[in-house]
Structure formats: structure tokens, C-alpha cells
Amino acid sequence: MFEYARINSRDLSLIAAVLLIFGISAFCIFLLFAGQKSRWVIVEQNGDLLARISLQEERTVSYTCEEGGRHVIEIQDGRVRVREADCPDQICVRQGWLEKPGQLAVCLPHRMVVRIEGGFS
Amino acid sequence: MKKTAVLGMLVCAAMMLSYVESLVELTPSIPGIKIGLANLVIVICLYRYGEREAFLVNLARVVLGAFLFGSLFSLLYSLAGAFFSLAAMVAGKRRLGFSLVGVSVCGGVCHNLGQLFMAMAVLQSVWVIFYLPWLLLAGCAAGILIGICAGRVCRRLPGSDDTQGTEK
Numbered sequence: 001m002f003e004y005a006r007i008n009s010r011d012l013s014l015i016a017a018v019l020l021i022f023g024i025s026a027f028c029i030f031l032l033f034a035g036q037k038s039r040w041v042i043v044e045q046n047g048d049l050l051a052r053i054s055l056q057e058e059r060t061v062s063y064t065c066e067e068g069g070r071h072v073i074e075i076q077d078g079r080v081r082v083r084e085a086d087c088p089d090q091i092c093v094r095q096g097w098l099e100k101p102g103q104l105a106v107c108l109p110h111r112m113v114v115r116i117e118g119g120f121s
Numbered sequence: 122m123k124k125t126a127v128l129g130m131l132v133c134a135a136m137m138l139s140y141v142e143s144l145v146e147l148t149p150s151i152p153g154i155k156i157g158l159a160n161l162v163i164v165i166c167l168y169r170y171g172e173r174e175a176f177l178v179n180l181a182r183v184v185l186g187a188f189l190f191g192s193l194f195s196l197l198y199s200l201a202g203a204f205f206s207l208a209a210m211v212a213g214k215r216r217l218g219f220s221l222v223g224v225s226v227c228g229g230v231c232h233n234l235g236q237l238f239m240a241m242a243v244l245q246s247v248w249v250i251f252y253l254p255w256l257l258l259a260g261c262a263a264g265i266l267i268g269i270c271a272g273r274v275c276r277r278l279p280g281s282d283d284t285q286g287t288e289k
Binding site (some may be wrong): 003004005006007008010011014015019021022025026029044046047053059078088089091094095096101104106108109111113115 | 146150162168192195217227231243244248251254261271272273
């Protein structure tokens with residue numbers, strides 16, 4: 001009875017495989033950004049570059065796109081966040097402050113990405 | 122007719138679980154990480170009733186859920202996750218000889234992959250790949266949890282037998 005509910009060796013290999021892929025991908029991403037310092041804030045929409053701002057600046061900028069999406073992006077103390085947005089899910093706002101290279105905040109309804117670009121030295 | 126009623130209740134249960142889950146947010150810094158409680162219902166449905174029924178319940182819960190709590194946009198996104206996940210679970214159950222836990226791990230991981238690919242397509246940005254490792258890990262952990270729970274539930278449901286629920 002209920003053989004199908006008992007963990008078998010194939011399950012364990014699947015879990016091991018997923019953990020292996022996790023390890024490899026985490027390591028690759030680590031290598032990609034290793035040794036970099038946070039330099040720029042990149043704002044993209046629909047894959048197009050909207051802005052590239054230095055993280056050293058202290059400023060708050062607002063972007064409005066043609067479809068009506070509005071985002072207020074705040075840069076402060078070498079960190080950046082989406083402070084306000086008029087998207088329904090507010091996922092970009094809840095992602096909070098970004099400070100490390102590679103970190104990003106996404107807004108799916110407005111197709112916008114805010115990410116940190118790193119640089120050496 | 123009885124089956125229709127039970128499937129309707131399963132849709133309802135799945136939607137309630139999604140709603141309960143939407144009240145708690147596990148990790149704000151990585152969007153998309155969740156336990157996937159609704160998948161519990163889909164896994165149980167897959168084992169107790171079969172693939173066609175699981176597909177229908179999945180479709181109904183995603184569409185109704187999007188109209189009630191989400192938007193047309195979240196519908197697109199949920200559909201990508203839900204059907205990539207179900208396809209992986211069906212493949213895992215039919216061909217790869219996984220138990221319920223393995224099947225549900227397939228579902229959890231592929232749900233997250235489906236949503237990640239959809240996000241990449243929508244945002245037209247490859248940088249979303251930054252989330253990949255964490256989504257894999259979270260999908261795996263959630264899958265194990267849901268698989269164990271689904272096994273317990275299946276044992277306790279009346280009329281359980283060893284036919285893997287493909288009949289009836």
C-alpha cells in the first residue's frame with residue numbers, strides 16, 4: 001500500500017541533482033560578480049536602457065513610461081531602491097534596498113528592471 | 122457527477138490555500154519564493170484522479186484565482202508556472218519512477234523555472250537569472266514539504282487504495 005508515497009532512491013538522486021545545479025549556478029553567479037564593487041544603477045524597461053546613474057550620487061528620480069507606469073527610484077549611501085510605484089503588486093517596492101553588484105528589483109507589470117552594475121577597482 | 126463535485130471542492134481548496142499563502146511573504150528580496158500550498162491539491166488530484174483532472178483543476182484555480190485576486194497580467198505569469206510544473210509532474214510520475222516526493226519536487230522546481238523564463242521573456246532581461254539558484258533551492262525544499270504532506274493526506278483520504286488513484 002502507498003508505495004507511491006514512500007521516498008525512493010530516484011527521488012534522492014533528483015534532489016541531489018537539483019542541489020548540484022543550485023551549487024553550480026550559485027558559484028557561477030558568485031564568480032561573475034566576485035571582486036566587483038557596486039558602481040552604477042541601471043534602469044531598463046522592455047530591455048531598453050532608460051538610465052545609468054552613479055551610485056555615489058544622492059538623488060531621487062521618477063520615471064513615467066508611455067503605458068502609465070510610474071516609479072520613484074531613490075539612491076542614497078551607495079544603495080538604491082524603488083521607493084514608490086503605481087504597479088498593482090508592489091513587488092519592486094518590497095524588494096527594498098539593493099547594494100551588491102548584480103542585485104536587482106523587477107516590476108513585471110511595467111516591464112522594468114532596476115539593477116546594480118559592478119566594476120573593478 | 123460525484124467526481125465533478127469533488128473536483129470543484131479541490132479547486133476551492135486550492136484557491137483558499139493560495140489566498141492564505143498570499144498573506145505571508147517569506148522573502149521580499151527574492152520575489153517568487155513560496156511554499157506553493159496550492160500545489161498540494163494538484164499533487165493529490167494527480168494521484169487520486171489522474172492527469173486530465175489535475176489539468177482541469179489547475180486551469181480552473183489559476184484562471185479563477187487571477188480574476189479574484191490578481192490581474193490579467195498575473196494570469197499569464199501564473200499559467201506559465203502552473204503548466205510547466207504540471208507537465209514536469211506528469212513526466213516524473215509516468216516515466217521517471219519518482220515517488221510522490223520526487224514528483225512534487227519536479228513540480229516545485231519547474232514552477233519556479235517556468236515563472237523565471239516568463240519573467241525573462243516579459244522583462245527582456247537576462248539579469249533575472251540572478252534569482253535562479255535561490256528559486257531552485259526554494260522549489261526543491263517546497264517540493265519535498267508538499268510531497269510529504271500530500272503522501273500523508275492521500276493515506277487518510279477515504280477510499281484510498283494502491284492503484285495510484287489513476288482509476289475511478
